[in-house]
Amino acid sequence: MSWREHRRRAGLMLLATAIFVGAAQNAARAKDARLADLGEKAAEALEKGDTVAALDLLDExxxxxxxEGPLAFRKALAVRSAEGFGDYVPRPDNRYRPGETMLVYAEPVAFTYEPQDGQHLVAMDVDLTISNLTGQVIAEGRKVFSVKTKVKAPKRDFNVVLSCPVPELRPGNYRAEFTFHDTQNAKSAGFSIPLQITETDQEAPQ
Incomplete structure (x- = not known):
């Protein structure tokens, strides 16, 4: 390939990159403009005393x-029990015996509500990785948990409770990393929970 051909191809690649970056920036600006416009309209509605209109605009x-935002979590923590959204008892510390049940409460946001049979489907797979504090992976599994449920209408107050036995590892400090994959789009995100494994005969908090 000649030097001129190399130069021509390099120029085309730079042009394509510039077009892609420019398009992404324009899309981001358009998104920001939509949010700003809705915020201004909501403020105007509130000034007029129209609470419902203001809330509808903020909902939009x-x-x-x-x-359009990435998958994320409002809350993610170890709990002793969980009955529903916001209704949980945090675990006092992170000490567990091997084989003890670990309960994790999480509030994911920005996942997909897929219309299906007159309802809306939520579907996520969850991977679990146990590593030590140096980052060495001790145990891992894909699709250890499956979150699949249908609701009548999309809602913001959605929570997940994961339950798993603590692995038979020697006493020490570890991290349990939970990675969620929205099976209805390409969104993925995760969080980690500190995990201290104690001696089998050592009492852990209940």
């Missing part, structure tokens, strides 16, 4: 963020 803005 929230829908944009939910749909």
């Amino acid at each position: 803005a929230s829908d944009i963020v939910w749909r």
